[in-house]
Amino acid sequence: MIDKILLVSLTLFVISIAIALFRIIKGPSMPDRAVALDMIGVNLISMIAIISIVLKTKAFLEAILILGILAFISTIAISRYIERGAIIEHKSDN
Amino acid sequence: MKINDVILRTISRIVVFIILTFGVYLFLSGHNTPGGGFIGGLVLASAIILLYLSTDLETVQKSLPLDFKYVAALGVFLATSTGFGSIIFGVPFMSQTFAYFDLPIFGVTELTTVTIFEAGVALTVVGVLVTIIFSISEDGG
Structure with missing residues (x-):
């Protein structure tokens, strides 16, 4: 049962x-x-979490953290x- | 135009330390779990880039007066000199060795010479990445 729910949620992601x-x-x-790029990052983090539940492993947790950090920094850079x-500004005016 | 980015400055002041801690953890978690010098260097470089993003160039260079080209050169020198260090003991180039020590806090710990090589790799990655990002994203002012 729980496997079917996880697969359906992966498809929705x-x-x-x-x-x-x-x-x-x-x-x-x-x-x-x-x-939209930030949303793709959040969805990828959720997909990795669900995949690590399906595979019953803890090996992907570092990947989740790195994706979170990179999504944060890249969103700041784009905006x-x-x-x-x-x-990167040379000298800020405030 | 003066832009109010107090939220970014306040958040990044905390988040930089979290990212630095995670980078050191990735660097030390080494050769059994995901991690190592290259990935740790990438995360450390992203922390420094976040510092540059949230403030400006002169503020960071006042508090972190490093020329990152020299950091990269120091890393390459460290990584190669560990390779030449194995020649002194009469074994082939880049041979690694390890031993188990009884440290006060950590208990029995495995210490290897790979860690020194990985420190060189991490310094190289930090220097090269920050130099690249820095040169492609300057506003020429």
């Missing part, structure tokens, strides 16, 4: 990632793409690029 990918390709503006045009 795949559909969700496909929808976010559509938003990245089509997306009218750049903030849409940034939010700074959209907002200011430069990712």
Whole structure:
């Protein structure tokens, strides 16, 4: 029973990632793409957690942490690029 | 235009230490579980990049006065010199050895010379990555 539920939720995550990918390709503006990329990161983290439940292993927990860190930093970098045009500023004005 | 990013600054001040701790854990968890010098160096470099992102260039260089090209060069030197260190003991180049020690806090611990090599790899990865990110993302000011 629980295996079927986990497989169904994995399928739903795949559909969700496909929808976010559509938003990245089509997306009218750049903030849409940034939010969709962040959503793909969160969905990947959830998929890895469910896969590690299915396979009954703890080997993927570091991968979850690294994906979380990279999704956080890349979202910040994309949004700074959209907002200011430069990712690392030479000297901030405040 | 002055942009208010107090949330980013406050969060990243805490998150940088979490990422640094995780990077050191990945570096030390070594050759039995996922981890090692390369991945630990990647995570440490991402922590430094987050510092650069949340503040600006001059603030970080005031508190972290490192030229990361020299850090990469020091890492390559460390990694190769451990390889030449094995020649002194009459074994082939890059041979590794390990032993078990009884440390006060950790108990019986396996200490290897791979760790010194991995420290060199981690320093190289940190230096090269921060240099690359730094040179492609400057605003030319």
